[in-house]
Amino acid sequence: MGTLSTQLAIGRGAGRQLPFPESLDSINEVAEPFRSLMAKRFAQEGAPRAIIHTPRFETYGLSVPENTLAIGSDFWWVAFANGESGVVAREASFAKTRVIELSQLLLHGELRLDAGEAESSCVVAFNMVGADLFRAVVHEILAGLPANPAANVGFGTTLKADPALPFKLRSAMQESMPATDPVRGLASWPEVTGKAGRPPVPAGLLATSDRYLCIILDALPPRSGQPPAGLNAWGKVVTFVNRAFPLAWTLLAVEQGSELCLLVGHGRASSLRIGLPSASVLALERVLDALRETPPLALH
Incomplete structure (x- = not known):
């Protein structure tokens, strides 16, 4: 997903040009070629609730195209x-x-939106100076997620962040x-130390709410060729999974401990x-198994 968002800057200098994203008040403030397309899309909808424009920039050898995001x-x-x-x-x-x-990785941020098909999914890259704008977008989307009739909505224990959690998490x-x-x-796990020169697997947590799962990793997972070696620890990933879709998961033993494979939706x-780490699997299983519990009869 998101092949339009970041492309290797082949043949270009890998300098760090960092124009910042900005919030715009109306479609009239949007520059062409985006304005006409946005005006057509929102003609019947009315004014967007938010508009964020990100200029083209290059960082860490990636060329990020100019883009504009709007919330209806x-x-x-x-x-x-x-x-x-x-x-x-x-x-x-x-x-x-x-x-x-x-x-996020230092000053480079990405918002990934996955609706299951290439035509309805993308990755929006931005400079982290504008991170609060994109966090607000995430909260808008979360607020618009549908209630899951299978979720334990309206009952059960409301947990608070465990004081024993690492500060970053x-x-x-x-x-x-x-x-x-x-x-x-809520379940959390510590970092898995890398072996034989491999990068460590980051510490993280999985929290469940009535409408979504929240998965947080306190460093970027290892990625082939990106980011530059040694910078992963300066990253962070926060992922929300819509509970209105069917969820399936497996927990597998791998060379560096265990791996959770989570599938969201049917078909594709x-x-x-x-x-x-393998020692954290049992606690994670308890949290995931609770997602299958039937809510009280009054909530059916």
Whole structure:
């Protein structure tokens, strides 16, 4: 997903040009070629609830195209500048968005929106100076997720962040999850030390709320060729999974401990893979198994 968002800057200097994203008040403030396309999309909808414009920039050898994101009453819309065809737009309703992921590495941030198909999924890259704008977008989408009739809505224990959690995870959880959303289940795990020169598997947590799962990793998982070696520890990934979709998971033994494979939706399912130490599997299983519990009869 998101092949329009970041492309290797082949043949270009890998300098760090960092124009900042900005919030715009109206479609009239949006520059062409985005303005006409946005005006057409929102002609019947009315004014967008939020508009964020990100200029083109290059960082860590990646070329990020100019893009504009807008939030409607119940959907998100993103348009990317594309040298071949001018502008390419992606959109999906909040309800059909399976995965919302906000990741950061130093000053480079990415918002991944996955609705299961290429035409309704994308990755928006931005400079972290504008991170609060994109966190607000995430909260808008979370607020628009549908209630899951199979979720234990309205009953059960509301948990607070465990004081024993590492500060980075605890603060990320408090920053990322809306304060109005109750935490129903929580499991965390420490970093898995890398062996034979391999990078470590980051520490993390999985929290469940009535409408979504929240998964936080306190470093970027290892990625082939990106980011530059040694910088992973300066990253963070926060992923939300829409509980309105069917969820399936397996916990497998791997060379560096265990791995959670989470599938979201039927057919062309969206997938997440998360490493963790084997000693933390049982606690995570308890939280995941609770998702299958039937709510009280009054809630059926």
